[in-house]
Amino acid sequence: MEDLLSKIIEKNRYLISKGAVADYIPALSKVNPNNIGICIMDVDGNNYKTGNYDVKFTIQSISKIMSLMLALIDNGEDKVFKKIDYEPTEEPFNTLFKLDFPHTVKPSNPMINSGAIVTTSLIKGKGEERFNRLLNFIRTVTENPNISYNEEVYLSEKDTGHKNRAMAYLMKARGFIDGDVEEILDVYFKQCSIEVTTVDIAKIGLFLANRCKLLEQDTKVCDARIASIVTAIMATCGMYNFSGEYAATVGIPSKSGVGGGILGTIPHKMGIGVFSPTLDQYGNSIVGYGIMSDLSKELNLNIF
């Protein structure tokens, strides 16, 4: 298996130069573009790791599935989806275009920035508590108590995140956000700056695949239905405005982040973590897409 994974990595390595590392903040542009890692974990307890599987990268938008789970745990499905819709959008991940339509009522979905900021606002807690609860939730699911956030990236995001700020104020104006906008943005910028490895995100994928239960643990962390909802939203919205093509060509419910990570989950089967920092026009890892595509074919993982 590790042989296959290595072969897939080498087959897709040429794509590095077809994409570009995220450069909207200096901290992100400093990553090594040549790192490529894969980690696969299945429900039978098998783990496969190859390449730079243990190199840290910022979780970025992959955090959106964690904040969504916590918001669902805290509020229930009905309350969450009164503030956010479930629908994929053709607009890019940082759009606020639709938010000022007369006829639109909610951010399209929790996988784009606007929806994710609302999700974060729905996590319960005062002051530091909200972020700490999210961090702890991630530590629990990854079974990695050392996970923390990158202060430099966080401060950069906070300093230059004008468009996210614009979205947040617009959603405040339209009643989708309660509470203090800057406080919510602070949590959001911090959650995007959390550092993980492919092992950590494969664990999250496995947790979803295993219906919100940690392997070798008896108690569920949360209701299995949450895994099903989150997996469906990943399948329809997880790769931004490339989600439809990704579903048709890869068929693995996934969530990407501009840090270069892609998290995949095969219900009842396995979690996958892939990492390579150069991105395509949609903000998805370009090597990562190639790898997921090959994994899907070679391991017959396409759920459709």
Place this chain on the structure above:
Amino acid sequence: MEDLLSKIIEKNRYLISKGAVADYIPALSKVNPNNIGICIMDVDGNNYKTGNYDVKFTIQSISKIMSLMLALIDNGEDKVFKKIDYEPTEEPFNTLFKLDFPHTVKPSNPMINSGAIVTTSLIKGKGEERFNRLLNFIRTVTENPNISYNEEVYLSEKDTGHKNRAMAYLMKARGFIDGDVEEILDVYFKQCSIEVTTVDIAKIGLFLANRCKLLEQDTKVCDARIASIVTAIMATCGMYNFSGEYAATVGIPSKSGVGGGILGTIPHKMGIGVFSPTLDQYGNSIVGYGIMSDLSKELNLNIF
């Protein structure tokens, strides 16, 4: 099993009055709103039929998956998706809003009207041949040689389909359609007017589930990859701008039509046909959604 299906029908019957029969053409408004039917067919050859499973209704947008398959057979994936995108849209099924954006290059996906008209234009054939090839393809897949179209519905669609006509001319102007617009529209209006039963559409769902192979037949009708692509597109776009919520709450790749039908497919497992003519605001059968939701839970069919 039939008992369970009957119970599910009765449980959802009250929803009839929450929706409304399509009335944009007189022929459609005349259907009996009280008909409800279910047919399920699995890859092991089991069939379950309940209620008005054998009442005919017009296939409408469910035909879009058949024309897509035929267009893929005729042209290959690359050529088809040069003219149509794979992406779900937040706009309603009959939108042409995005088509006149400076930055949009293709109709969003083949499940909304604009994309489906392009799909139809890609079916090979001259004059009558194009429609006849599609009709024969449907007859082959359903193993029902008696399938035909409803002349009255066809003429009504043709007479009043100004918005579809607008889309077609716009796509002609933007280079997505080759050939004569009125001729293509004629095929499109006819294909929407084809009459089927829940048995017929369950067969199509089974055909997709069985990877483009008819049960008890040795040869594939087309490549298994086509089943996978079409199923993914159904999962992300098949229920129009309700597709995301449907995926999260039902989790069965499906395609609806304003005739009241919903076709579901569970890869490698089964095909489902449901029929009830009153529609919700998105143009999906309102009872049909309730039934699919209950089937998903009771039979554990959610793929996510």
Place this chain on the structure above:
Amino acid sequence: MEDLLSKIIEKNRYLISKGAVADYIPALSKVNPNNIGICIMDVDGNNYKTGNYDVKFTIQSISKIMSLMLALIDNGEDKVFKKIDYEPTEEPFNTLFKLDFPHTVKPSNPMINSGAIVTTSLIKGKGEERFNRLLNFIRTVTENPNISYNEEVYLSEKDTGHKNRAMAYLMKARGFIDGDVEEILDVYFKQCSIEVTTVDIAKIGLFLANRCKLLEQDTKVCDARIASIVTAIMATCGMYNFSGEYAATVGIPSKSGVGGGILGTIPHKMGIGVFSPTLDQYGNSIVGYGIMSDLSKELNLNIF
């Protein structure tokens, strides 16, 4: 005065090569790009003509102010503006973007194609009568009984006007157009193909300036209020999505056409006709804009 006009022509001649002749139909691309003409007529009966003032060109969108006047005469202001709005738009002249917004009720204004097609539909008359009435109205206002349309241009427009056709069917679908779409389009394509000179359009500008009265004639052709409405709409919408900048930099209520003509009107003072066929990105004559700008400064014509 003719000296000044000649100087202004020569000063702006270099702009010819900065624009491009309309080429969406072969007939238009054949015009001589080097023709430049000016004609000015004031309410005191003075006429000034320079350059290729008597070269014929197709009236194109300048016809929109004539069809608007006739629609107002035929129906009154209230009825016309129930079907068309008065508002300038940021979208290009051939947009249909806004027409499929859930919240938009009318084509933005009668100076863009969608609004102008509705205007034409409001002209009274059956069959040939509608176009003949418009042609006669133009002949009356220009006092030129020889005006006619260019058959080759008309047939080209009809043959390739897919986007206008799309708009018309969409407006039919949304209830802004009564009657047969193809018949209305036929009148619209013919009216765009009418051939005029700068003298003819200066006469129309003079007619507006003189409040709907021909010089040296006692009876008004129509109510003075119509001149005021049409002039205001020219000032706010007449140069498409460049109208605002044109108002701020030229300040002469004007209407352009892709045939290369620009008609200007100074209320109570004069009419101006300018012609030069190469166009800028908005579809306005590029030399024409330079000339109008210089005329405005030299003759102190800016109304703002």
Place this chain on the structure above:
Amino acid sequence: MEDLLSKIIEKNRYLISKGAVADYIPALSKVNPNNIGICIMDVDGNNYKTGNYDVKFTIQSISKIMSLMLALIDNGEDKVFKKIDYEPTEEPFNTLFKLDFPHTVKPSNPMINSGAIVTTSLIKGKGEERFNRLLNFIRTVTENPNISYNEEVYLSEKDTGHKNRAMAYLMKARGFIDGDVEEILDVYFKQCSIEVTTVDIAKIGLFLANRCKLLEQDTKVCDARIASIVTAIMATCGMYNFSGEYAATVGIPSKSGVGGGILGTIPHKMGIGVFSPTLDQYGNSIVGYGIMSDLSKELNLNIF
């Protein structure tokens, strides 16, 4: 003349109840809806004042023409219109819809909030200086050294102006705003809270009509061309997405504010100030529109 003005006031008084006082901040909702005032000042030095002409109201969007003039004085036309376009928009005054289009480069015009915030950012000065310069400019033009801002309104705007804040951050993200967003917003909120009477705004209208020269003063405050540009922009954009209809039915270049004021200017002739606090759906004084319409007819002021 005052008789005529009184008659016009009484004729339009019934409209008070057709509109509603701005209530987005408590301070605004407390005004007396029954106040109606008119002040007209012509270039010959005649003044006509009727009704509640000396009641103070907040200037709100009428300040946009003052900040535009000052930005033009400070930067010149080229620099200002590199950051803001001249084009009227169909969107409401507080839209940010177009700002997140891939193809839009600038806020549409300086009369809507987004453009006006950019305008304010272009006024030179550090810290308090920027607002003080604007205030002094208004005092100079109105020849009223007592003009100041309403602290309560300012604090309310600042506290609840989330949508303006969203716009400002979005424009910061897209490079239309240099400098600190909150500092610019602070000036913007203060300028909207400046209190004036109909006499003050009539003076501004007169100043524009008199080509940037105070009556009975020899020196121009600024170049006459600025008057022409600002008047043109008022004519095309000054009444928000009602500007086109207002031009066609009233024909007086005007600017409204949600405080209930409407400022009109007739080039070379007169300035007009009208005040009545209840607003129509566009945010324009509903009685004010009636009065301007009657003034236009009775005094023959329509410039088109």
